[in-house]
Amino acid sequence: xxxxxxxTRKFGNLTAVDNLTLHVNEGEVFGFLGPNGAxxxxxxxxxxCLISKTSGNARIGGYxxxxxxxxxxxxxIIGLVPDxxxxxxxxxxxxxxxxxxxxxxxTAAQRKENIKRFLEMLGLWEKRNVLAGTFSKGMKQKLxxxxxxxxxxxxxxxxxxxxxxDPESAKTVREFILDLKKQKKTIFLNTHNLDEAQRxxxxxxxxxxxxxxxxxxxxxxxxxxxxxxVIALELVNDAVLNALKxxxxxxxxxxxxxxxxxxxxxxxxxxxxxxxxxxxxxHVQTVNVVGSTLEDVYLKLVRESA
Amino acid sequence: MRLSKAWLVAARDFKIFRHQKNVWxxxxxxxxxISVLFPAVLEYAGRRSGGLPAAQLPTLLNxxxxxxxxxxxxxxxxxxxxxxxxxxxxxxxxxxLATPLTDGEILLGKTISAIVPTLVAMYAAAAVFMVGxxxxxxxxxxxxxxxxxxxxxxxxxxxxxxxxxxxxFSVIVSSRVNDVRxxxxxxxxxxxxxxxxxxxxxxxxxxxxxNNLLIISGILLALDVALFxxxxxxxxxxxxxxxxx
Numbered sequence: 001x002x003x004x005x006x007x008t009r010k011f012g013n014l015t016a017v018d019n020l021t022l023h024v025n026e027g028e029v030f031g032f033l034g035p036n037g038a039x040x041x042x043x044x045x046x047x048x049c050l051i052s053k054t055s056g057n058a059r060i061g062g063y064x065x066x067x068x069x070x071x072x073x074x075x076x077i078i079g080l081v082p083d084x085x086x087x088x089x090x091x092x093x094x095x096x097x098x099x100x101x102x103x104x105x106x107t108a109a110q111r112k113e114n115i116k117r118f119l120e121m122l123g124l125w126e127k128r129n130v131l132a133g134t135f136s137k138g139m140k141q142k143l144x145x146x147x148x149x150x151x152x153x154x155x156x157x158x159x160x161x162x163x164x165x166d167p168e169s170a171k172t173v174r175e176f177i178l179d180l181k182k183q184k185k186t187i188f189l190n191t192h193n194l195d196e197a198q199r200x201x202x203x204x205x206x207x208x209x210x211x212x213x214x215x216x217x218x219x220x221x222x223x224x225x226x227x228x229x230v231i232a233l234e235l236v237n238d239a240v241l242n243a244l245k246x247x248x249x250x251x252x253x254x255x256x257x258x259x260x261x262x263x264x265x266x267x268x269x270x271x272x273x274x275x276x277x278x279x280x281x282x283h284v285q286t287v288n289v290v291g292s293t294l295e296d297v298y299l300k301l302v303r304e305s306a
Numbered sequence: 307m308r309l310s311k312a313w314l315v316a317a318r319d320f321k322i323f324r325h326q327k328n329v330w331x332x333x334x335x336x337x338x339x340i341s342v343l344f345p346a347v348l349e350y351a352g353r354r355s356g357g358l359p360a361a362q363l364p365t366l367l368n369x370x371x372x373x374x375x376x377x378x379x380x381x382x383x384x385x386x387x388x389x390x391x392x393x394x395x396x397x398x399x400x401x402x403l404a405t406p407l408t409d410g411e412i413l414l415g416k417t418i419s420a421i422v423p424t425l426v427a428m429y430a431a432a433a434v435f436m437v438g439x440x441x442x443x444x445x446x447x448x449x450x451x452x453x454x455x456x457x458x459x460x461x462x463x464x465x466x467x468x469x470x471x472x473x474x475f476s477v478i479v480s481s482r483v484n485d486v487r488x489x490x491x492x493x494x495x496x497x498x499x500x501x502x503x504x505x506x507x508x509x510x511x512x513x514x515x516x517n518n519l520l521i522i523s524g525i526l527l528a529l530d531v532a533l534f535x536x537x538x539x540x541x542x543x544x545x546x547x548x549x550x551x
Contacts, residue, residue, distance in 0.1 A: 011548070047405050051544050072406050080404040084397035088318065090325040099318045103311065103405045131325065147401065 001026040001155060001186045002047065006056035009042050016042040018210045019056065024153075024203070026280050029177070029186035031191055031201030035302055038208045040190040041083060044157050047188070048080050058068040061154055071285060076104065079148030083159040083190075089133030093124055093143050097150050104151035111150070118146035122176060136251035138169025145176065156180065159190045194294045202208045204294070218296045228290050229263045229270055234283040247273060263289070307410045313405070316422065317417025319389050323423070326392075328486075332384030333423050336377045337431030344370045345438030352442065360446045368438055368514045369507055371457050374435065376500045378465040379430050379472045382494030386420040386476030391489045394480065400450075403543045407533055413477065413541045420473045425466065461518045466528040472496050474533035481540045481549075 004025035009017045024030040034040050045051045047060055049071040061077050087096055095114060096200035110282040118127040122142040127135070132143060133216035141161060148156060160175070162170040177200055180187060191197050197204055198217045205214040213220060228251075233240065238253050244252055249261035250267075263269045266289045274284055323329045344508050347368070352358050358366070393399045402412060436452035472493070479492040503522060507514045539545075 021545065045547060049404055049543075050400070050547055064474070072408070075404060075406045080401060082400045083399075083405075084400070086398040086401045088322060088393075088398050089396050090322040091318070095318075095321060100405065102314050103407060144401070194425065280520075 001028070002030070002058075002060055002188060004047075004056065004058040007043070007046065007053055007058050008022045008055045009039070009051070017046070017207075020207070020211050022205055022211060022214055023190060026186055027181075028202045029181050029187040029189060029200055031189050031193060031197035031204040032198055032207060033194065033204060033298055034163055034207035035192075040207055041159055043207070044080070044159050044188065044190060048157055049074050056109055076151075077158060078149070079153035079155070080157045080160055081141075081144045081148045081159060083163070085144035087135075087143060088149070089131065089142055091132060092129045093119065093135070094128040096143060097147055100147050101150045106151055106247060114150050114152070118149055121179070122146055123172070136169075138165050138172070141165060141169065141173060142176070145173065149180075153179040153185075155186045155188065156187045157190075160187070160192065162191070162193060162196060169246040170196075174177055178223055194298055198294050204300055206301050208302050212304075213295045213297070217294055220294060226268060227263055228260055229273070230258055230260050230290060231270075231277070231290045232258050232288075233274065233277065234285060237282070239280045240277055240282040243276045243282075244273065247276055249273070257285075260291075296298060307408060307414065309414075310371060311411040312414035313409055315402075315412055319416070319419035320423075322392075323385070323388070323419075328386050329385055330417045332381060333427045335379050337427045339502035340377050341431040341434035341438065342372050344373065344435060347505060348439065350440045351445070358446065360448075363446055364451065365513075367451050368456055369444060369504065370439070371435070371452075371460060372500075372504050372507065372514055374428055374432050374457075375460060375464050375468050376497065376504065378424060378495075379468040379493065379496050379500050380428060380467050382420040382424040382472045383476055383496060384490055385423060386416065386473045387480060387486045387489035387493065390417050390431050390477060390480035391483060391486045395485065399532040399546055405548065409542050410538065413538060415536050416477070417470070420476070421466075421469050424469050424472075428465055428469075429461065434458070455516050456514065456519065459516045460514075461522075463523045464519050464526070467523050467530055468477075468500070468539050470530045471533060472525055474530065478533065478540055480546070510532050 002022070004020050004022050007017060007020040008015065020043060022030075032040050032043065033267065037217070042051070046053050046065060047058060049065055053066055058065045060074045063074045065074065088099070093101070097118070098111055101114065105252045106114065115128070116125065119128055122145070123141060124139060124146070127139070132140065135143065145158070145161065161177070162173050165173065174196060177189070178188065188202060189197070191270070202216065204217055204220060206212045226262065234257065236257055236259055240259070243256060244259065244261075250263040252259065255261070261273075270287055274287065277284055329395045347369070348358075392403070436457065440450040440452050475496055476489065476493060479489050483492065503512070506512050512518050
């Protein structure tokens with residue numbers, strides 16, 4: 001549904017997005033993670049045909065970005081919630097949505113039905129005649145999402161949809177995105193929120209001008225840094241620690257009655273560790289293998305690319 | 307370019323204007339001043355001096371009616387500033403630009419939203435102005451001076467080209483400023499060329515007859531065309547999102 005190949009955007013000497021190649025399937029929620037200035041918004045703007053590319057290619061729903069004819073077709077099948085919600089503050093919630101419905105040639109009946117449906121789903125129906133400018137940030141964000149959906153687009157671009165929202169509003173927005181996921185909408189989600197990405201997204205890309213990695217949240221956690229073994233002992237003493245140091249384990253640490261270290265292949269490596277502990281007189285209680293978190297992966301990749 | 311889409315943008319702006327007092331003030335104040343104050347001044351001046359000579363009245367009436375053109379150049383500055391800079395401040399242009407509307411349709415919509423209220427206000431002001439002036443001048447002239455070909459040329463040719471010039475100028479200014487007040491301040495620049503024409507007529511350099519009004523209209527039309535190209539180059543998605551301050 002979304003394909004890019006070496007997509008690049010430069011502003012003068014500054015490269016905002018460098019050779020971005022990614023693929024998002026139909027009905028997939030793709031999380032685009034990256035620090036401020038990583039090029040996430042620039043990417044979304046290129047994919048929504050708001051700004052031009054410097055080089056490379058991208059296709060949205062089979063249409064080529066950069067082609068004047070296809071640009072209009074792309075804008076018909078997408079919905080965008082920009083990082084600044086950009087509502088007409090002097091119009092009511094209903095009028096904001098109705099205007100966009102008219103732009104997309106929705107019939108009066110479609111507009112009426114969709115406006116009611118989305119405002120009810122987002123808990124804003126009672127406020128439909130209230131000026132958008134009087135809404136809270138959370139309400140504005142919900143209204144902006146409803147606006148992006150008014151024409152029932154195939155692809156939805158969400159740029160930081162829960163940024164600056166209180167936890168309750170953020171939860172409502174996340175749940176709504178999960179509802180859209182059930183409806184098989186293709187969603188391209190720019191976010192800083194790793195927990196949100198992990199919970200919502202089928203696939204994640206980490207961008208810092210260049211795409212550093214892409215994969216499912218689980219793949220990223222395991223593939224990028226490997227895993228960590230946590231062994232609980234009756235007692236951690238010097239004999240045990242000295243024995244383990246001889247094994248040259250990566251990032252070996254101890255805390256209370258536990259020792260932790262990084263492993264690439266736990267099945268092979270842990271066996272040797274447990275044996276070494278036994279030979280040093282230690283008594284193993286439990287052995288657990290834990291994956292590195294998405295946060296670990298994100299921070300590692302972003303720091304490496306800085 | 308689909309006129310129906312441009313009209314949608316304009317219709318939305320009209321709805322927004324309903325809630326913006328400053329837009330109302332800019333639409334109403336100047337036309338009211340022209341249509342009510344000028345006949346009142348003429349009436350007062352006539353009484354005080356024992357009556358203005360009838361021979362001077364046509365020149366004076368033509369000069370006064372030129373203020374309708376000045377108003378036409380002045381009034382849309384506020385509206386266009388609110389229409390474009392207001393959206394810029396609210397950051398509501400980006401979602402609009404992400405729709406299938408073309409840049410031209412959005413720009414035309416914004417232009418219509420500034421032109422229509424201005425023309426309505428100025429034509430209403432002109433009607434009141436003509437009736438008021440006729441009432442004041444009839445006793446001296448013995449006939450109703452308005453309507454005539456001079457004011458017809460002024461209202462139907464010069465006023466529309468002046469309005470368009472003002473709106474296009476506002477579009478260009480709006481791309482370089484971040485608040486409505488600054489946009490309006492820059493817009494004051496539009497006032498001076500028209501004031502210069504008025505002063506030139508007052509000191510007898512030109513007469514504001516039909517021929518001269520058509521020549522002025524032709525010059526303004528040429529400026530309209532030039533500003534149209536500049537404003538369309540300014541009002542592009544890419545420019546708005548990456549270069550507008």
